[in-house]
Amino acid sequence: xxxxxxxxxxxxxxxxxxxxxxxxxxxxxxxxxxxxxxxxxxxxxxxxxxxxxxxxxxxxxxxxxxxxxxxxxxxxxxxxxxxxxxxxxxxxxxxxxxxxxxxxxxxxxxxxxxxxxxxxxxxxxxxxxxxxxxxxxxxxxxxxxxxxxxxxxxxxxxxxxxxxxxxxxxxxxxxxxxxxxxxxxxxxxxxxxxxxxxxxxxxxxxxxxxxxxxxxxxxxxxxxxxxxxxxxxxxxxxxxxxxxxxxxxxxxxxxxxxxxxxxxxxxxxxxxxxxxxxxxxxxxxxxxxxxxxxxxxxxxxx
Amino acid sequence: xxxxxxxxxxxxxxxxxxxxxxxxxxxxxxxxxxxxxxxxxxxxxxxxxxxxxxxxxxxxxxxxxxxxxxxxxxxxxxxxxxxxxxxxxxxxxxxxxxxxxxxxxxxxxxxxxxxxxxxxxxxxxxxxxxxxxxxxxxxxxxxxxxxxxxxxxxxxxxxxxxxxxxxxxxxxxxxxxxxxxxxxxxxxxxxxxxxxxxxxxxxxxxxxxxxxxxxxxxxxxxxxxxxxxx
Numbered sequence: 001x002x003x004x005x006x007x008x009x010x011x012x013x014x015x016x017x018x019x020x021x022x023x024x025x026x027x028x029x030x031x032x033x034x035x036x037x038x039x040x041x042x043x044x045x046x047x048x049x050x051x052x053x054x055x056x057x058x059x060x061x062x063x064x065x066x067x068x069x070x071x072x073x074x075x076x077x078x079x080x081x082x083x084x085x086x087x088x089x090x091x092x093x094x095x096x097x098x099x100x101x102x103x104x105x106x107x108x109x110x111x112x113x114x115x116x117x118x119x120x121x122x123x124x125x126x127x128x129x130x131x132x133x134x135x136x137x138x139x140x141x142x143x144x145x146x147x148x149x150x151x152x153x154x155x156x157x158x159x160x161x162x163x164x165x166x167x168x169x170x171x172x173x174x175x176x177x178x179x180x181x182x183x184x185x186x187x188x189x190x191x192x193x194x195x196x197x198x199x200x201x202x203x204x205x206x207x208x209x210x211x212x213x214x215x216x217x218x219x220x221x222x223x224x225x226x227x228x229x230x231x232x233x234x235x236x237x238x239x240x241x242x243x244x245x246x247x248x249x250x251x252x253x254x255x256x257x258x259x260x261x262x263x264x265x266x267x268x269x270x271x272x273x274x275x276x277x278x279x280x281x282x283x284x285x286x287x288x289x290x291x292x293x294x295x296x297x298x299x300x301x302x
Numbered sequence: 303x304x305x306x307x308x309x310x311x312x313x314x315x316x317x318x319x320x321x322x323x324x325x326x327x328x329x330x331x332x333x334x335x336x337x338x339x340x341x342x343x344x345x346x347x348x349x350x351x352x353x354x355x356x357x358x359x360x361x362x363x364x365x366x367x368x369x370x371x372x373x374x375x376x377x378x379x380x381x382x383x384x385x386x387x388x389x390x391x392x393x394x395x396x397x398x399x400x401x402x403x404x405x406x407x408x409x410x411x412x413x414x415x416x417x418x419x420x421x422x423x424x425x426x427x428x429x430x431x432x433x434x435x436x437x438x439x440x441x442x443x444x445x446x447x448x449x450x451x452x453x454x455x456x457x458x459x460x461x462x463x464x465x466x467x468x469x470x471x472x473x474x475x476x477x478x479x480x481x482x483x484x485x486x487x488x489x490x491x492x493x494x495x496x497x498x499x500x501x502x503x504x505x506x507x508x509x510x511x512x513x514x515x516x517x518x519x520x521x522x523x524x525x526x527x528x529x530x531x532x
Contacts, residue, residue, distance in 0.1 A: 031431060045355050053410045054434065058426045229424075231431040 027235035033060050033244050041249055047263065048252050056248055061226065063247035067240055068225040069095065071279045079103070079218045085147075086208040087119075093223035100197055100206070103216040111212075114196035115189075118207035119144040153210055166210075240278040246271040303496065304332065304465050304488045305479045310500050312476075315507055323507050325467055325477060332463040332489070335502035339491050340460050343374050344398075373492045380455045389441035395458040402435055402442065404452040409433045409444055421445065460490040498524065 004021060012018045037056050042048050068074055075098050078091060101108040124132040124140040132140045153166040156174055167176040190196065195211035208217075227233035236244060250271040253259045308328055315322065323331070350367040353359055359366050377397070383390040392399065402409035412420055412434040420426055420434065428434045428445040435444045444452060466483035480486070489499060501524045 034432075044351065052412070053408075053432065054412070054420060054426045057432055058423075061425045226425075229429075231429050 024235075026237055028238050028241050030057075030060060030064065030231055030234035030236070033236065033241070033248075037245055037248055041245060047267070048249060051252055055252065059248040059251040060244060061234070062251070063244045064234060064236055065224040065226065066247070067236065067243065067278070068222060071240065071243075071275065071282055072225070072237060073282065074222065074225065075220050076223055077218060077220050079216055082208060082212050082215055082217050084213050086210065086213055088206045088208070088217065088219070090204050090206065091219075091221065091223075093226065093228055094221050095224050096222050097199065097206075098220040098222060100220070101218045102194060102212050103218055108218060109194045111194050111208075112190060112192040112196050114198045114209065116198070117146060117200070118198040118209065119147045119200060119203065119205075121202075147207075237282065239281040243271070243274040243278045246274040303493060303499075304463050305481070307332070307489070307496065307499050307503065308465050308479075311503050311507065314500075314504060325465055327507075328503070329462075329464050331503045331506040332465065332499070334506060335499050336460055336463055336489055336491055338502060339495050339498055340377070340397075343370060346370050347374065373495075374457060376490065376492070377457045377460060378455070379458050380453050382451045382453050383442070385452075386441065389438075389443055390435075390452055390454075391441045393454060393456065393458070396454070396456045397459045398457040399437070400455045400457065402444065402452055402454055404433065404444070404448045405430065405450050407431065407433060409435045409452070412436055414438075417445075461487050463487050463489045 004024075007013065009021045009024070012020050034053065034056050037060070038053060042051055042056075044050075076091070076093075080088065082088060100111045102111055103109075122142045122144045124142045126132055134140050154169050156162050156165050156167050156169075156176075158174070162174065162176055165176055167174045169175075195209045197209070198207045200207055206219075225234060225236070246267065250264075250267040253267050254264050311328070312322070347367060347370045350359065350370055354365070354367050378400070380403075381393050383392070383402075385391075390402075399411075402411075407430075410432070414436055417434070417436050420428065426432075430446060433444060433446065433448065435442050442452075442454075464485055464487040466480050466486040467477035468480045469477050481488075489495070491499070501519075504519070505521065505524070
């Protein structure tokens with residue numbers, strides 16, 4: 001793709017959305033990557049020859065995914081209001097979370113992950129506690145009891161130290177969340193005043209504990225950069241462009257029959273070195289930032 | 303060039319009164335000779351290209367693959383394809399399909415063995431950004447189904463040469479060459495194929511008039527000419 005004029009950059013030629021070109025100069029498109037590779041790295045007088053474009057496309061996309069997982073850290077941020085079910089469906093391009101925060105009185109409170117399950121697949125059982133199957137022989141599932149308990153905290157009106165506290169009533173007994181810490185010592189892993197969340201990968205949802213219903217949640221996550229399958233939207237930062245070429249070259253030669261091992265090793269080292277370079281470049285380690293951090297070295301801790 | 307070729311062929315044939323070929327026979331032989339030379343370009347180009355990779359050829363005037371490619375380039379053309387509902391029909395004069403283009407994007411050819419894998423692939427399924435096609439007896443199938451015109455860029459067959467003439471009276475020995483006739487068609491292969499055209503046509507003439515020595519001379523000359531070009 002050719003360069004665009006300043007007018008096109010700032011106003012998109014007056015076409016809505018007028019901001020679609022802002023910051024676009026940082027990026028190179030997937031189409032450019034594939035085209036450049038086919039043009040410059042494929043040929044009978046080059047290391048790579050007789051390769052189909054879809055092979056290059058596949059490895060280019062894999063390289064983009066790999067970069068998105070760690071080096072690029074292109075973090076997407078969404079905010080939403082949580083409902084009473086305390087569940088959030090993962091975004092369609094979700095790969096992993098970076099941070100989940102709760103917006104309360106204009107302040108972001110980072111939430112802590114709770115690794116114990118907050119919901120489960122609930123098998124329906126009959127009166128004899130036998131599992132119920134449908135006509136196809138599949139197990140019939142219902143609403144998770146964990147889900148219900150999480151959402152239906154009840155006020156304990158009985159006597160004793162827990163009077164007036166909210167807890168869970170189950171099978172004739174009361175359960176209070178904070179008893180865990182009091183009785184067995186503080187669980188430092190999860191010790192936090194803020195609500196918690198649990199990533200339910202199988203269900204594709206994120207469960208939250210009570211206390212965040214009807215609150216605004218700010219969700220930071222990473223994707224794989226595939227833009228929901230729209231190839232024309234896939235871009236990569238120019239600082240990592242060389243890595244993409246090196247990765248594609250390595251992937252093609254590494255899987256090709258008859259390529260000498262020293263050539264495979266050469267391109268593998270090139271791939272590793274360019275990834276390292278890309279990481280350093282993307283980490284933005286420049287003197288001004290280091291200076292900013294070092295300014296705090298003399299500050300007395302009271 | 304066609305008249306010079308015919309005159310040369312007739313001169314060689316008429317020596318020692320070996321025989322004569324009619325304009326109709328000449329046109330048939332000329333068509334066959336040109337087709338052979340044209341189809342041989344591919345092999346010549348492939349061999350020369352491999353030699354260039356091995357640095358057997360240099361640049362400029364010593365760049366043999368370039369010269370062969372230029373000979374082929376005059377047959378390179380393009381046309382919009384017609385759609386039959388499921389397939390795109392290939393042009394009737396197409397010799398070798400180079401590429402398909404739609405929406406200014408090249409459509410990549412995919413083998414029948416791979417197309418199903420490709421269609422079910424998450425990362426590499428054909429899209430409007432990366433379209434593909436397959437080729438079967440009914441024509442070309444483009445994935446995804448294009449909404450704009452599809453153009454084919456291809457090498458076409460050379461037009462059939464035709465030496466046209468004005469018939470003379472009964473007493474005249476040879477018809478008169480008439481390049482103004484509407485169906486006149488000169489050779490399309492480049493001028494440096496003159497010798498090859500003559501020897502190939504001579505070869506067919508020798509078979510036609512049963513002159514073994516003509517066939518032998520033509521074969522020897524053809525081998526020499528081919529070796530010189532490599």
